Amino acid sequence: MLYDSPDTTLLYETKKGRTWQCDLTDKLFLEFDGMVLAFRVQDFFAFRRRVNKVDILEMIFDLSDDRDFEVIEAPLHNFVHRFALCELIQLRDLLNGTKFSLDLHSMLHEVLGSSYVVLD
Amino acid sequence: MKDLVRMRTSLKEEIEIALNAQVKMESEASQKYLAMASWLDQNGFEHTAAYMYKQSDEEREHGLKIFKYINEVGGAAITPTVGEVQQEFGSMREVFEAALQSEIAVTNAINKIVTKCRQAEDYATEDFMMWYVTEQREEEKNARRALELFDLIDANSPTGKFELDKQIAKIGSAE
Numbered sequence: 001m002l003y004d005s006p007d008t009t010l011l012y013e014t015k016k017g018r019t020w021q022c023d024l025t026d027k028l029f030l031e032f033d034g035m036v037l038a039f040r041v042q043d044f045f046a047f048r049r050r051v052n053k054v055d056i057l058e059m060i061f062d063l064s065d066d067r068d069f070e071v072i073e074a075p076l077h078n079f080v081h082r083f084a085l086c087e088l089i090q091l092r093d094l095l096n097g098t099k100f101s102l103d104l105h106s107m108l109h110e111v112l113g114s115s116y117v118v119l120d
Numbered sequence: 121m122k123d124l125v126r127m128r129t130s131l132k133e134e135i136e137i138a139l140n141a142q143v144k145m146e147s148e149a150s151q152k153y154l155a156m157a158s159w160l161d162q163n164g165f166e167h168t169a170a171y172m173y174k175q176s177d178e179e180r181e182h183g184l185k186i187f188k189y190i191n192e193v194g195g196a197a198i199t200p201t202v203g204e205v206q207q208e209f210g211s212m213r214e215v216f217e218a219a220l221q222s223e224i225a226v227t228n229a230i231n232k233i234v235t236k237c238r239q240a241e242d243y244a245t246e247d248f249m250m251w252y253v254t255e256q257r258e259e260e261k262n263a264r265r266a267l268e269l270f271d272l273i274d275a276n277s278p279t280g281k282f283e284l285d286k287q288i289a290k291i292g293s294a295e
Contacts, residue, residue, distance in 0.1 A: 009121045023122045041128040042196060102125050103133075109123040 012097035016090040019098040028098070032091055037077055041102075047074050048095040051088065059085050129194030132240045136195040138233045139186055139245070144200035145229055146183030149222050150176045151205045156215045158207070165212060165281070167289035175219075182252070189248055212284065213270050220263035227256040262292045 004010075008029075011019045017032035028044045030037045039047060054070050069082045083091060131139075157172035183200070190197040209215045230252045237246035266288050273287065274280045 021121065021124060026122065026124055026127070028124070041124045042194075046196060105121065106123050106125045109126060113123075 011101040012094060014090065014094050014097065016087075017094050019094060019101075021102075028102075030094070030098075032094060033087065035079075035081070037074065037079060039074075039077070043074070043076055044095075044098075047072075048099060050074075051092055051095055054088055056085070056089065059088075130242075130244065131190070131193050131195040132242060135233075135236060135240055135242050135245055136190060138236050139190050139195070140198045140200075142229055142233060143183045143186050143190075143197065144202070145226060146179050146186065147200040147202050148205065149226060150179035150183065151202050152222055153179060153219070155205045155207050156209070156219065159209050160212070160215065163212075165285045167285045168212070168215075171289045171291070172215075172219075182255070189245075193244070212275065212281065213267070216263065216266040216270070216288070220260070220267060223256065223259045223263045227260060230256055258292075265291050 007022060007024045009021045009023070011021055011028070013019075017030065019031070020029050021027075022029065022038075025038070027038045027040060030039065030044075037047075050072060054072075059067050059070065069084055070088060071080060071082050073080045129136075153172050153176035157169045157176060160166075160172055161169035187197040206218065209218070230249060234246055234249050234253065237243070237249060269284060269287050269291075273284050275284055
């Protein structure tokens with residue numbers, strides 16, 4: 001699924017990846033460092049929660065080798081990957097930017113959408 | 121472009137986070153009451169122990185009700201993890217003082233959720249939470265009544281503890 005095909009809208013883009021929405025499948029696509037994943041909205045939020053939960057400061061200050069990486073899983077997508085510290089920060093940036101874009105879009109729908117509001 | 125977020129859920133993220141935090145708090149309250157029930161049981165207060173076991177079950181039900189609500193409106197309910205709770209108490213009175221403190225904390229948390237719901241214009245969740253507002257009024261009243269009984273019945277008299285055990289267990293039931 002390409003992000004510039006009809007029925008898709010680019011949500012957020014960074015140097016390391018991009019996200020887009022497909023209105024045909026109602027899915028969100030994440031492209032990061034060569035990987036492409038398709039999420040349902042709720043799965044995307046769960047994935048974002050998982051990534052945001054990683055304690056970055058603890059990773060920085062813990063000098064043991066096993067804290068140089070964090071394994072992130074998305075079981076519904078058969079996805080598991082070892083992310084280095086920098087990758088995690090870049091992924092977080094992309095996911096949180098996407099969340100902002102989705103929220104902003106939702107807000108605009110509410111304010112400018114098809115529902116009529118009668119004011120005094 | 122479709123509004124996929126709204127299509128999935130009517131719950132705003134800040135409300136979902138607050139509700140999940142409340143599930144955790146209710147779970148903690150349930151565990152605290154369970155520890156209190158155990159202490160009372162070990163010290164011979166079998167009536168108040170039964171009362172506390174019931175309270176523990178009720179708190180779990182309260183948490184579960186919110187848990188199911190979050191999923192019902194399209195959010196993601198998160199199974200709460202509960203840490204260590206106080207297992208030892210100095211006296212029966214201390215148990216009920218801790219119970220009242222716990223209820224006050226729960227009431228404050230529920231009031232804050234209602235305020236958040238109003239700010240987010242989430243009237244469905246506000247309506248749902250009003251049941252908890254009423255419930256907390258009752259819970260606090262019961263916890264205060266227990267402490268009141270300590271003032272009315274001398275725990276150091278020959279049958280004081282025995283009587284307290286019987287009377288506290290009657291709180292909330294048709295007297």
